[in-house]
Amino acid sequence: MDATTGSTVRVTGLVRRFRAGTEPITAVDEVSLEIAAGSVVALTGPSGSGKSTLLHLVGAIEQADSGTVTVDDVEVTALRRAALARYRQRIGFVFQRYHLLPALTVLDNVIAPVLPRRGRVDPVGRARELLDAVGLAGRERSLPTQLSGGQQQRVAIARALMGEPRLLLADEPTGNLDSTTGGQILDLLLDLRDRHGMTILLATHERAIAARCDRLVRLGDGRIVEDVDLTDGEDPADTYDRVSRLRL
Ligand SMILES: Nc1ncnc2c1ncn2[C@@H]1O[C@H](COP(=O)(O)OP(=O)(O)OP(=O)(O)O)[C@@H](O)[C@H]1O
Numbered sequence: 001m002d003a004t005t006g007s008t009v010r011v012t013g014l015v016r017r018f019r020a021g022t023e024p025i026t027a028v029d030e031v032s033l034e035i036a037a038g039s040v041v042a043l044t045g046p047s048g049s050g051k052s053t054l055l056h057l058v059g060a061i062e063q064a065d066s067g068t069v070t071v072d073d074v075e076v077t078a079l080r081r082a083a084l085a086r087y088r089q090r091i092g093f094v095f096q097r098y099h100l101l102p103a104l105t106v107l108d109n110v111i112a113p114v115l116p117r118r119g120r121v122d123p124v125g126r127a128r129e130l131l132d133a134v135g136l137a138g139r140e141r142s143l144p145t146q147l148s149g150g151q152q153q154r155v156a157i158a159r160a161l162m163g164e165p166r167l168l169l170a171d172e173p174t175g176n177l178d179s180t181t182g183g184q185i186l187d188l189l190l191d192l193r194d195r196h197g198m199t200i201l202l203a204t205h206e207r208a209i210a211a212r213c214d215r216l217v218r219l220g221d222g223r224i225v226e227d228v229d230l231t232d233g234e235d236p237a238d239t240y241d242r243v244s245r246l247r248l
């Protein structure tokens with residue numbers, strides 16, 4: 001398989017407003033974006049620029065006020081109930097604040113998303129493999145509260161990958177990790193993309209992470225203020241230098 005087996009994402013004129021106190025805030029303001037199947041896109045921008053909100057809209061966790069999100073041939077913003085639930089099951093989502101189920105062990109947290117589905121080949125085996133891949137072999141029986149923030153984040157990543165998603169939305173997946181562990185998580189994601197095909201949209205504040213993506217989209221006040229292709233054949237050191245000169 002190749003990288004083109006990931007999902008294609010098309011966002012058109014997307015708007016999401018919030019009412020915080022008396023002042024309305026446009027968290028996502030007329031964003032249009034096309035993401036090629038199999039690409040890895042870094043979503044950057046200062047705190048409050050709309051990264052999480054955009055990910056939530058693409059993942060159908062929040063509803064848009066206007067505009068559309070289309071993933072492959074499905075207009076996600078038009079889905080209702082059962083179809084929406086099916087869509088959410090098909091994608092992988094890593095939340096900024098993990099959202100692990102506190103009463104379940106690490107292993108059960110990873111297996112949880114596929115439990116409603118019948119006929120899967122050995123979910124326990126796959127969950128163990130993923131936990132091993134994120135460096136948590138041996139912690140299967142721990143509870144989330146017994147893990148550090150970075151370890152909980154890695155459980156959340158394993159959980160998001162459990163259903164073999166064609167689209168992974170990850171909100172600062174390496175934000176609570178030291179740079180070595182963060183780099184290893186990105187290695188894992190890029191390797192999965194290369195071997196199985198996956199489109200990845202990830203919010204990040206880190207240059208070292210953004211520099212390894214195919215494209216950098218920077219938000220400012222809910223709008224796209226920069227969109228840079230990082231795949232034009234430069235060596236990784238050049239790309240890192242280039243990203244160093246960009247504002248994140
Ligand atoms: N549920 C909500 N209610 C009210 N305002 C919200 C809500 N969620 C987000 N906002 C506002 O929308 C704007 C964008 O927030 P968002 O969380 O998307 O930013 P972000 O880029 O992810 O920031 P960070 O880097 O801090 O995670 C901010 O002004 C935020 O205060």
Ligand SMILES: [Mg+2]
Nearest residue numbers: 051052053096
């Ligand atoms: Mg955020």
